[in-house]
Amino acid sequence: MAPEAPLLSMSGITKSFPGVRALDGVDLDVQAGEVHCLLGQNGAGKSTLIKVLAGAHQPDTGTISWRGDDVTLRSPIAAMRLGIATIYQELDLVEHLSVAENVHLGHEPTAAGFVVRGRAARASTAELLQRLGHPEIDPGRLVGDLSAAHQQIVSMARALSHDVRLIVMDEPSAALDPDEVDNLFRIVGDLTAAGVAVVYISHRLEEIRRIGDRVTVLKDGRAVARGLPAKSTPTSEVVSLMTGRNVEYVFPPRPDTPPVKAAEPVLTVENLSRRGEFAPLDLQVRPGEIVGLAGLVGSGRSEILETIYGARKPDTGRVLVDGRPLRPGSVRAAVRAGLGLAPEERKAQALLMLESVTRNVSVSSMSRFARAGWIDRGAELGAARAAVRELSLRPDNPDVPVRTLSGGNQQKAVLARWLLRGCRVLLLDEPTRGVDVGARAELYAVVRRLADEGLAVLLVSSEVPEVLGLADRVLVLREGSVVHTAPARELDEHRVLDLVMEGSPAS
Numbered sequence: 001m002a003p004e005a006p007l008l009s010m011s012g013i014t015k016s017f018p019g020v021r022a023l024d025g026v027d028l029d030v031q032a033g034e035v036h037c038l039l040g041q042n043g044a045g046k047s048t049l050i051k052v053l054a055g056a057h058q059p060d061t062g063t064i065s066w067r068g069d070d071v072t073l074r075s076p077i078a079a080m081r082l083g084i085a086t087i088y089q090e091l092d093l094v095e096h097l098s099v100a101e102n103v104h105l106g107h108e109p110t111a112a113g114f115v116v117r118g119r120a121a122r123a124s125t126a127e128l129l130q131r132l133g134h135p136e137i138d139p140g141r142l143v144g145d146l147s148a149a150h151q152q153i154v155s156m157a158r159a160l161s162h163d164v165r166l167i168v169m170d171e172p173s174a175a176l177d178p179d180e181v182d183n184l185f186r187i188v189g190d191l192t193a194a195g196v197a198v199v200y201i202s203h204r205l206e207e208i209r210r211i212g213d214r215v216t217v218l219k220d221g222r223a224v225a226r227g228l229p230a231k232s233t234p235t236s237e238v239v240s241l242m243t244g245r246n247v248e249y250v251f252p253p254r255p256d257t258p259p260v261k262a263a264e265p266v267l268t269v270e271n272l273s274r275r276g277e278f279a280p281l282d283l284q285v286r287p288g289e290i291v292g293l294a295g296l297v298g299s300g301r302s303e304i305l306e307t308i309y310g311a312r313k314p315d316t317g318r319v320l321v322d323g324r325p326l327r328p329g330s331v332r333a334a335v336r337a338g339l340g341l342a343p344e345e346r347k348a349q350a351l352l353m354l355e356s357v358t359r360n361v362s363v364s365s366m367s368r369f370a371r372a373g374w375i376d377r378g379a380e381l382g383a384a385r386a387a388v389r390e391l392s393l394r395p396d397n398p399d400v401p402v403r404t405l406s407g408g409n410q411q412k413a414v415l416a417r418w419l420l421r422g423c424r425v426l427l428l429d430e431p432t433r434g435v436d437v438g439a440r441a442e443l444y445a446v447v448r449r450l451a452d453e454g455l456a457v458l459l460v461s462s463e464v465p466e467v468l469g470l471a472d473r474v475l476v477l478r479e480g481s482v483v484h485t486a487p488a489r490e491l492d493e494h495r496v497l498d499l500v501m502e503g504s505p506a507s
Contacts, residue, residue: 004031004032005067005068006029006030006031006065007030007031007032007066007067007165007166007197008028008029008030008053008064008065008066008084008166008197009028009029009030009063009064009065010026010027010028010029010049010052010053010062010063010064010065011027011062011063011064011065012025012026012027012061012062012063013025013026013027013028013049013052013059013061013062013064014026014059014060014061014062015048015052015057015059015060016060021221022045022048022221023045023048023049023052023059023221024045024220024221024222025062025222026045026049026062026218026221026222026223027223027226028049028216028223028226029226029227030166030197030199031197032165032195032196032197033192033193033194033195033196033197034192034197034198034213034214035188035192035197035198035200035211035212035213035230036197036198036199036200036212036213036214036215036216037199037200037201037202037208037211037212037214037215037216037230038050038199038200038201038215038216038218039201039202039203039208039215039216039217039218039238039241039242040217040218040219040242041219041242041463041464041497044218044219044220044221044242045218045220045221045222046170046201046218047170048221049218050086050168050170050199050201052064052073053073053079053084053086053168053199054073054076054079054084054086054168055073055074055075055076055077055078055079055080055084056076058073058074066082066084067165077106080162082165083162083163083164083165083166084164084165084166084168085158085159085160085162085164085166085167085168086159086167086168086170087152087155087156087159087167087168087169087170087172088170089170089171089172091151091152091155092155093143093151093154093155094143095142095143095144096142096143096144097142097143098139098140098141098142098143099125099129099137099138099139099140099141099142099143099146099154099157100121100122100124100125100139100140101121102143102154102158103121103124103125103128103139103154103157103158103161104121104124104125104158104161105158107161107162121139122139122140124161125139125157125161126139128157128160128161129153129157131160131190132153132156132157132160132183132187133183133186133187134150134153134183137150137153137154149176149180152172152176156187164196165195165196165197166196166197166198166199167191167196167197167198167199168198168199168201169188169198169199169200169201170201171201171202171203171298172184172200172202173202173204173207173298181207185210185211188200188211189211200212203296203500203501204296204501205235205238205501206501208230209230209231211230212230212231213229213230214227214228214229214230215227215228215229215230215233215238216228217238217241217242219241219242224241225241235498235501236498239494239497239498239501240494242497251441251444251448251469251470252444252445252448252449254448254472254489255288255452263286263287263288264286264322264323265284265285265286265456266285266286266287266321266322266338266424266425266456267283267284267285267308267319267320267321267339267425267456267458268283268284268319268320268321268323269281269282269283269284269308269317269318269319269320270282270317270318270319270320271316271317271318272304272307272308272314272316272317272318272319273314273315273316273317274303274307274312274314274315275315277300277303277312277480278300278303278304278307278477278480278481279300279480279481279482280316280317281304281317281482283458283475285425285456285457285458286456287454287455287456288451288452288453288454288455288456289451289456289457289472289473290447290448290451290457290459290470290471290472290473291457291458291459291471291472291473291474291475292459292460292461292467292468292470292471292473292474292475292488293305293458293459293460293467293474293475293477294461294464294467294468294474294475294476294477294496294500295462295476295477295478295500296462296478296500296501298479299477299478299479299480299500300477300479300480301429301460301462301477302344302429302460304460304477305341305427305429305458305460306341306343307319308334308339308427308458309331309334309339309341309427310326310327310328310329310330310331310332310333310334310339311331311341312329313328313329314328314329319334321334321337321338321339321424321425322337322338322424324337335364335421335423337424338422338423338424338425339423339424339425339427340364340417340418340421340423340425340426340427341427341429342411342414342415342418342426342427342428342429342431343429344429344430344433344460346410346411346414347410350414350417351402351403351410351413351414352402353401353402353403354401354403355401355402356398356399356400356401356402357384357388357393357397357398357399357400357401357402357405357413358380358381358384358385358398358399360402360413360414360417361383361384361387361388361398361413361416361417361420362380362383362384362417362420363417364417364418364420364421365383365417365420365421366380368383369383381398381399383420384398384416384420385398387416387417387419387420388412388413388416390416390419391412391415391416391419391446392412392442392446393405393409393412393413393416394409406439407433407439408432408439408440408442408443409439411431411432411439411443412442412443412446415446415447415450419450423455424455424456425455425456425457425458426447426450426455426456426457426458427458427460428447428457428458428459428460428461429460430460430461430462431443431447431459431461432444432461432463432466444469444470447459447470448470459471464493464496464497465493467488467496468488468491468492468493468496469488471488472487472488473485473486473487473488474486474487474488474491474496476491476496476499476500477500478499478500478501483499483500484499
């Protein structure tokens with residue numbers, strides 16, 4: 001008997017962006033009623049591939065076949081009309097609309113040709129929420145008032161409100177507790193039993209074995225393995241397929257001798273925790289030392305940095321700078337003590353995009369330029385120009401709007417802000433996200449030079465080679481807990497991925 005034709009077949013898919021070939025001839029086929037898992041490190045091409053499947057990106061070359069017919073997915077609406085729904089990790093819900101309005105957004109119930117906005121939409125939504133095992137969610141409640149887990153259920157309800165035949169789930173368990181994960185798997189099982197296909201993206205190999213049928217592994221924009229059996233393929237084989245990159249990471253040399261352990265730490269974290277985000281944590285960073293936090297999405301990396309910085313209030317523990325405890329949950333106290341944060345989303349969380357480079361660099365040091373109630377613009381400009389020159393920011397004109405700079409130079413503007421402030425501890429969250437390869441090398445050199453000059457650096461990155469290449473010492477995180485601590489020289493990418501996916505007792 002001939003094998004059943006796949007529900008979806010993607011063949012030779014390529015997609016390039018300026019300076020980056022994100023997909024390089026990727027093939028993917030998905031059968032009706034299966035859970036097909038898509039694995040790969042950050043930057044492997046998973047997000048680009050699912051955006052092509054969702055109609056959000058158009059491939060440069062390649063073909064897509066749906067139920068045996070070649071199709072062109074010109075938009076997300078076109079994909080949805082075929083029966084393809086995508087639930088992104090960063091949920092695309094409208095927070096100021098109700099649950100029912102989000103579920104039926106774009107295809108509101110109608111009667112006699114008129115949109116029915118009230119009772120019918122709420123009743124239909126209540127049925128979907130019952131099916132998903134969450135009848136307690138009120139269809140009339142604003143989505144912005146829901147927990148992250150309940151918002152994800154709303155996204156699933158929206159997908160199921162269409163005649164869906166394939167659902168893409170991008171890291172669906174990242175915001176869920178164990179009971180909610182069990183419910184998610186029940187939902188997936190019900191869907192596949194009804195013939196719906198699921199493309200499931202996750203870094204957690206134990207989930208892949210539990211729920212998956214087949215696995216495709218992406219690396220550097222290529223499918224390096226297709227259709228592996230999810231339950232029987234050894235972890236070591238999957239990790240080996242995922243490791244290794246074509247992109248060269250050019251790191252500055254580490255000091256011949258690491259920072260002296262006898263030196264008093266600048267930053268000390270004692271028993272710090274936040275319920276549901278990360279377990280009690282202890283760490284120290286000494287002058288001139290770069291400490292890296294390695295872990296997957298949802299492991300608590302960013303939450304740790306934000307809690308140290310005072311943007312989140314801890315449930316337990318304390319943060320000390322030069323031996324003096326900081327007031328919990330106070331960014332002002334952290335900045336005054338000498339902490340600076342370069343956040344993951346610099347455009348949304350750090351930069352004033354319509355303002356000049358000067359104002360972005362000086363904004364945390366304005367008291368330096370205050371003169372009898374006025375700002376000394378000359379002093380402000382001179383200080384910003386010196387900080388910009390020290391970091392080789394281009395163009396070196398601090399009057400230009402920061403929005404006109406490249407990603408790498410925008411990141412330099414954030415670093416220049418803390419350099420001008422004279423910070424003692426620099427917290428870096430995904431420092432090279434959205435930065436091209438050449439600018440990465442420049443940023444690595446800047447961070448190493450600042451450390452060599454005595455700055456204490458705590459670094460978070462989802463790119464394991466970046467952590468290993470830049471840090472002196474690495475803490476490996478898995479689901480909010482430190483599972484291993486070691487000098488970076490003693491670790492390799494394979495070992496770190498093994499730890500973050502499988503975990504082991506902290507050591």
